[in-house]
Amino acid sequence: MTELKVNSSELQINSSPADALEKYLGDPRNPKSPISVESLISSDLEEKFPDGSVGILNNWGVSKWFVPKNLGGELVSMADSSHLMRAISRRDLTLAIAYGKTYLGSVPVWLAGTPSMQISLADFVIGGGAVCLALTERQHGADLLNIDTGAELIGEHYSISGEKWLINNASRAGRITILAKERARSGPRSLSLLHFSKDDIVGNYKNLSKEHTLGIRAADISGFALTNALVGKDALLGEAGSGFEIIIKSLQLTRVSCCALSLGAGDHAVRIASAYIRSRYIYHRLAIDIAMVRRRLSRAALMVLIADALSTWAFKIADHNPELLVTASPVAKIMVPFLVQRAIDECEYVLGSRSYIMGSGITAPFQKISRDHRLVALFDGSTTVNLQSLIVQFRSLAAGFDKPHEPPEALFKGPNINCGLDALRLMPGTKTQDPVWSIYRSSLFTQLPQDLCKALERLHLFTKALHADMKNPVHGSIPSGAGSFSVAWRYCLAYSAASLVHAILEAPESLDAWGGSRWVIAAIDLLCNFHQNYIDSLEIDLIPELMNCLEDKKLLSLDRPAVADSL
Amino acid sequence: MSIMDVRLAVEALDAQLGDPYSSANACSWEQLCRNDEAGERPHEAEAVLKEIGVAKAFVPHEFNGLLLQLDRLGHLLRAVFRRDPALGLGFGVTSLMAAATIWTAGTAEQKERAAELLISGGQIAVAFHELAHGNDFGANEVTAWPSESGFAFAGNKSLINNADRAELIVVHARTSKNPVNHSLFLLDRTKTAFPAGDYWRTVGVRGCRLSNISLEGVTLPDSALIGALDGGNSVALRAFQVTRACLPSMAVGAVDTALRTTAEFAVGRRLYGLSVAEMPYVRQSLVGVFADLVAADIFSSTAARLLHIEPNQGSLYSAAVKFLVPEVLREDINILADILGARFYLRNGKHAIFQKIMRDFPALVIGHAAQDVCEATLRAQLPVAVRMDDKPNEALQRAIFDWNIPLGKFDWATLQMGASGKSALFAALHSGIENRTSVDKELGAIFDELLDLSIWLRSTVVQMSPRERGLNGSALASAATKVYARLLAASACINRSNVCRSAGQDSGSNLIASDAWLKIALCGILGYRRFLHTDLVEQLNAVCYEEVYEELLSRLSLNSTFDSLASNMLPIYNVFSNKIKI
Numbered sequence A: 001m002t003e004l005k006v007n008s009s010e011l012q013i014n015s016s017p018a019d020a021l022e023k024y025l026g027d028p029r030n031p032k033s034p035i036s037v038e039s040l041i042s043s044d045l046e047e048k049f050p051d052g053s054v055g056i057l058n059n060w061g062v063s064k065w066f067v068p069k070n071l072g073g074e075l076v077s078m079a080d081s082s083h084l085m086r087a088i089s090r091r092d093l094t095l096a097i098a099y100g101k102t103y104l105g106s107v108p109v110w111l112a113g114t115p116s117m118q119i120s121l122a123d124f125v126i127g128g129g130a131v132c133l134a135l136t137e138r139q140h141g142a143d144l145l146n147i148d149t150g151a152e153l154i155g156e157h158y159s160i161s162g163e164k165w166l167i168n169n170a171s172r173a174g175r176i177t178i179l180a181k182e183r184a185r186s187g188p189r190s191l192s193l194l195h196f197s198k199d200d201i202v203g204n205y206k207n208l209s210k211e212h213t214l215g216i217r218a219a220d221i222s223g224f225a226l227t228n229a230l231v232g233k234d235a236l237l238g239e240a241g242s243g244f245e246i247i248i249k250s251l252q253l254t255r256v257s258c259c260a261l262s263l264g265a266g267d268h269a270v271r272i273a274s275a276y277i278r279s280r281y282i283y284h285r286l287a288i289d290i291a292m293v294r295r296r297l298s299r300a301a302l303m304v305l306i307a308d309a310l311s312t313w314a315f316k317i318a319d320h321n322p323e324l325l326v327t328a329s330p331v332a333k334i335m336v337p338f339l340v341q342r343a344i345d346e347c348e349y350v351l352g353s354r355s356y357i358m359g360s361g362i363t364a365p366f367q368k369i370s371r372d373h374r375l376v377a378l379f380d381g382s383t384t385v386n387l388q389s390l391i392v393q394f395r396s397l398a399a400g401f402d403k404p405h406e407p408p409e410a411l412f413k414g415p416n417i418n419c420g421l422d423a424l425r426l427m428p429g430t431k432t433q434d435p436v437w438s439i440y441r442s443s444l445f446t447q448l449p450q451d452l453c454k455a456l457e458r459l460h461l462f463t464k465a466l467h468a469d470m471k472n473p474v475h476g477s478i479p480s481g482a483g484s485f486s487v488a489w490r491y492c493l494a495y496s497a498a499s500l501v502h503a504i505l506e507a508p509e510s511l512d513a514w515g516g517s518r519w520v521i522a523a524i525d526l527l528c529n530f531h532q533n534y535i536d537s538l539e540i541d542l543i544p545e546l547m548n549c550l551e552d553k554k555l556l557s558l559d560r561p562a563v564a565d566s567l
Numbered sequence B: 001m002s003i004m005d006v007r008l009a010v011e012a013l014d015a016q017l018g019d020p021y022s023s024a025n026a027c028s029w030e031q032l033c034r035n036d037e038a039g040e041r042p043h044e045a046e047a048v049l050k051e052i053g054v055a056k057a058f059v060p061h062e063f064n065g066l067l068l069q070l071d072r073l074g075h076l077l078r079a080v081f082r083r084d085p086a087l088g089l090g091f092g093v094t095s096l097m098a099a100a101t102i103w104t105a106g107t108a109e110q111k112e113r114a115a116e117l118l119i120s121g122g123q124i125a126v127a128f129h130e131l132a133h134g135n136d137f138g139a140n141e142v143t144a145w146p147s148e149s150g151f152a153f154a155g156n157k158s159l160i161n162n163a164d165r166a167e168l169i170v171v172h173a174r175t176s177k178n179p180v181n182h183s184l185f186l187l188d189r190t191k192t193a194f195p196a197g198d199y200w201r202t203v204g205v206r207g208c209r210l211s212n213i214s215l216e217g218v219t220l221p222d223s224a225l226i227g228a229l230d231g232g233n234s235v236a237l238r239a240f241q242v243t244r245a246c247l248p249s250m251a252v253g254a255v256d257t258a259l260r261t262t263a264e265f266a267v268g269r270r271l272y273g274l275s276v277a278e279m280p281y282v283r284q285s286l287v288g289v290f291a292d293l294v295a296a297d298i299f300s301s302t303a304a305r306l307l308h309i310e311p312n313q314g315s316l317y318s319a320a321v322k323f324l325v326p327e328v329l330r331e332d333i334n335i336l337a338d339i340l341g342a343r344f345y346l347r348n349g350k351h352a353i354f355q356k357i358m359r360d361f362p363a364l365v366i367g368h369a370a371q372d373v374c375e376a377t378l379r380a381q382l383p384v385a386v387r388m389d390d391k392p393n394e395a396l397q398r399a400i401f402d403w404n405i406p407l408g409k410f411d412w413a414t415l416q417m418g419a420s421g422k423s424a425l426f427a428a429l430h431s432g433i434e435n436r437t438s439v440d441k442e443l444g445a446i447f448d449e450l451l452d453l454s455i456w457l458r459s460t461v462v463q464m465s466p467r468e469r470g471l472n473g474s475a476l477a478s479a480a481t482k483v484y485a486r487l488l489a490a491s492a493c494i495n496r497s498n499v500c501r502s503a504g505q506d507s508g509s510n511l512i513a514s515d516a517w518l519k520i521a522l523c524g525i526l527g528y529r530r531f532l533h534t535d536l537v538e539q540l541n542a543v544c545y546e547e548v549y550e551e552l553l554s555r556l557s558l559n560s561t562f563d564s565l566a567s568n569m570l571p572i573y574n575v576f577s578n579k580i581k582i
Ligand SMILES: Cc1cc2nc3c(=O)[nH]c(=O)nc-3n(C[C@H](O)[C@H](O)[C@H](O)COP(=O)(O)OP(=O)(O)OC[C@H]3O[C@@H](n4cnc5c(N)ncnc54)[C@H](O)[C@@H]3O)c2cc1C
Pocket: A101, A132, A133, A134, A135, A136, A138, A140, A141, A142, A143, A165, A166, A167, A168, A169, A213, A221, A375, A378, A379, A380, A381, A382, A384, A385, A388, A479, B269, B271, B276, B279, B281, B282, B338, B339, B340, B341, B342, B343, B345
């Protein structure tokens, strides 16, 4: 039943914004809920933008969490904002992707905009306005340095010409953040970022028509063309020519925020498959009693839990130690969508033809989740681009790894610096050891249960071999070869496993919630043996814990917050 | 039929299907995407297939069809799957499944009737599936019982492809209670009219028409029974060995087109001042998919040949193919999507066929025995599966791996439910490795890893209890099954490569004969492509990948297929027009 009425006793002081939003949105299986799975499936079929649902999110005020506190918003922690997005993405990814784009378009302004621009954008976003981020062009894709869109400063105005294509919210957005080339400049310092309101454009602005897509069919994916369009010169973000730098920093943050999209999708997919196997009767038993089905679904749940631990780590890095995002951000952007897509694939096997049929019933949203989610690995920096960004750091990372395994004093201790919105602390790689490896400090080994210790030793060996490989000079050439990429994949696997160890050290109760240390051991072994996981003979059964989690109406995650969901 | 003849046949078929790039052509990718968008049956494309008489390929020679050898079936139908997997499924593959039961156990009259219908371009539906039971068709509830005029029916079938138009329908129904036994019936619509239910909407294969049928009140004469009364499950399990081996072979065609679309994009797309295909990682990913595709062809074709040669192991080979090949190909599609970038997500434009393949492909994975069902089949029989002769019979081996050796017509009566005897393909892993000449260090290392796995597998299987191998078997049994399937694939590739080496036949064979392809293919079999062992990959990088990439590029520019036939897709069109400038 719908839980629209919020019981005041449940609104405890420490209830998070995400809890409150969950309660407000209620059970998505109920067609009468403000945001129902049913209505979003039909908007997908009809390729009709879910205006009504966006209005509901605006009414609640979700977009306040896109705006820093000092500008009147609620954005103080990446984790809080991401959990809000997760509450949306576990209902519907299209909606989350469309709605969240405003945050992606705003971050460059929070990082580099003038105070007056920030104030005006803050009002606009809190008021429910949509912002788009226009980087991509038809001919240049990820190669941002070679874009054609040009901006020329003429007197008090920038004159902009060019086409941006495949832009989320391009037609709906009232404001645009755009990357353009300053004609008078060359090289990486030739790009500038501009931010302006569509209303303020003088001259030729033309929307491109909607692109029809595999997933997120209801979203506004289009683009626009500008021909000698004039905007005030105060549209410039930062200095002229600093656009590339700003966008690289901005992407470090927004890539982490993409985790929330995958986590919600993972929860939803596993929830559907779990509900299904509890009632599916086959081979004289419930499917839940078939070992192979249990293993598949356990693996799916495990993938989502690892993704959750890694995301949590990355959120914290963003909040407290943004200088470490240079690794945390690409690893999270690679692994979280990857792990969740694997989880979705496992669920697809379990659901059989139910994963393929559109229509009604508890399994109906599944085919949509699967289509929608494939986008997450692609946008805001594809998996390949992120892997490449790790490869170029191999040498300094490997040098750092040789130093003693101690967590730096300041890890997570420093003040929360506004969700990483401190431009100075973003970006440059360091030669110090990434604190994710501090799990290998000898003092820790004595604190852990023995079986976990053994697994940690295996992970340590894996990590050491990996770092030895990272020193190999063959990885120096760019663009890199498959060998370098597979080392980068291994880096991501090891990093994910390490972040999981951090998560359970931080919150030992999550061990028990998922049946003790065996699942962490399973996760470590799964990650270390990914390249040949067909010979994985791990007996892993998370089904009892998974079923408990869902029956208790908790989110599939380490900390298991409550969700409003009858499935 | 030699390989050359098969290639000519495929090229003739492609010539009649017309230019896949020409939007005016009914069998072009653009037109087929348009049909898909509209959610309509591709009537014009189907008319072309009908005109050509493609379904003759499903009909045994003695009934005026073209079907002699099972491996050829995959090769030929692949041409249709290259255009559109949904066209392949909608026009014919379910007809083949239905027909297989008839060829296995039908009466002469039933065979003639089925043959006639297929040759005239009609469809036969295969009505097994009931929503409540899925893969577990032994639990199906549609019931038939003796009545005055023959059999009376009750119950419903769901998700039946072509149920709206098929003139014949093979119906699976329970005929006795204790023990639960089923029978197959051939329902002739021209004699027993009944309507099909509403269409199901599916995320892929939108050009297929899947509907429910209600058998409530239907009666059929005794002559409708296919095979023995209560023998339906046995017929199905035998007949489907053929289709489970052939379907993945056809599915190779879908990935051929996905690879072509992506490779064309990568060659033409310029980023950072170079073409995307020049980026080593992209190039190696393309090559990896190409190598997998050839390996998938070889494995499924070998299994199909083995159904002729070693039918007593057929249940293993067909399950191993259906178990492994769709999964590998599906992962390959994901790898290609990573390269294609945004274009894999767009339903318009010249890459639109890619997203269609991505949506269609899971139908081939889910349908006709799930991976876990195949695993269960294999797992239960592991002890037989790894039984082998000490000394392999050389003539037998030649017949399996030399595709120029004709096998004659397939004898459907030889199919068996369970596996017995010894496994020639498993044994051939060892002999194939022994027979390989001038093995260098890298190939040697790969061989060692395969042999280690084989030793591990045999010792693991010996220690395994029947319970461990059962429906609720252990993860270890699962792992053993997966290793077994991969070793079979490796055996097929190594031995086929050896034959191509000694014969040195032609372009397709040259690739397969090469160490470069073999190493890359075996690495793929040994691990997941994206996470390959660095020691192996590192060494393979430079030389092997470049060599195989040359071949990929040449096939792309000559419009040749990527499978082991390397047939020309545009045979009577300007073959040398060099559509892709390199
Ligand atoms: C639905 C949707 C919404 C989108 N929304 C937006 C948006 O709001 N704003 C926006 O600006 N863009 C948006 N995009 C664009 C998206 O970010 C681009 O797809 C992305 O930038 C990659 O570009 P591309 O697809 O053209 O691939 P390309 O850049 O052309 O890359 C092709 C291939 O080359 C290889 N490659 C590229 N770079 C490297 C590298 N550095 N190292 C190694 N290999 C490499 C990869 O294999 C890659 O897949 C959207 C796209 C889609 C599909």
